[in-house]
Each structure stands twice: as C-alpha cells, then as structure tokens.
Amino acid sequence: MRNNSLAMLATITGVGILAWAIGFFDPTTCTPDVQQDGWTSCEAIAQERTIALWILILGTLGIVIFLWLRGRKKN
Numbered sequence: 001m002r003n004n005s006l007a008m009l010a011t012i013t014g015v016g017i018l019a020w021a022i023g024f025f026d027p028t029t030c031t032p033d034v035q036q037d038g039w040t041s042c043e044a045i046a047q048e049r050t051i052a053l054w055i056l057i058l059g060t061l062g063i064v065i066f067l068w069l070r071g072r073k074k075n
Contacts (some may be wrong), residue, residue: 010063
C-alpha cells in the first residue's frame with residue numbers, strides 16, 4: 001500500500017465541507033440586541049464561514065483534478 005497524502009488531504013477537506021453543512025449557521029436567527037462591542041457580528045461569522053466553505057470546495061476540487069490528471073499521465 002502506498003502513501004497518498006494528496007488523497008488524504010482531499011478526504012479531510014471533504015469532511016470539512018460535511019462539517020460545515022452539519023454546523024450550518026444562519027445569521028437571521030441571531031439576536032442583534034445581545035451583540036456586544038468588540039465581538040464578531042453574526043453577519044461577519046456567516047461571511048467567514050462562506051469563505052471557508054469555498055476554500056474547502058476549491059481545495060477538494062483542485063486536489064481531485066490534480067490526482068486525476070496525474071493518474072492519466074501514468075497510463
């Protein structure tokens with residue numbers, strides 16, 4: 001059995017996407033009246049989570065495409 005670190009990384013990012021979906025954060029359910037100065041707002045949290053999701057998706061797709069192209073090159 002060979003060590004395929006890129007496949008492992010793609011699996012981890014895929015699990016990260018699943019974790020993002022399970023821990024869905026809806027900023028409309030936040031109570032803005034409880035918001036304190038110096039703390040991150042609900043909208044900022046939602047934006048950061050969306051950016052993280054896109055990074056995970058692009059990372060997974062990039063790794064999978066790279067592995068697919070590398071596999072085709074060997075054959």
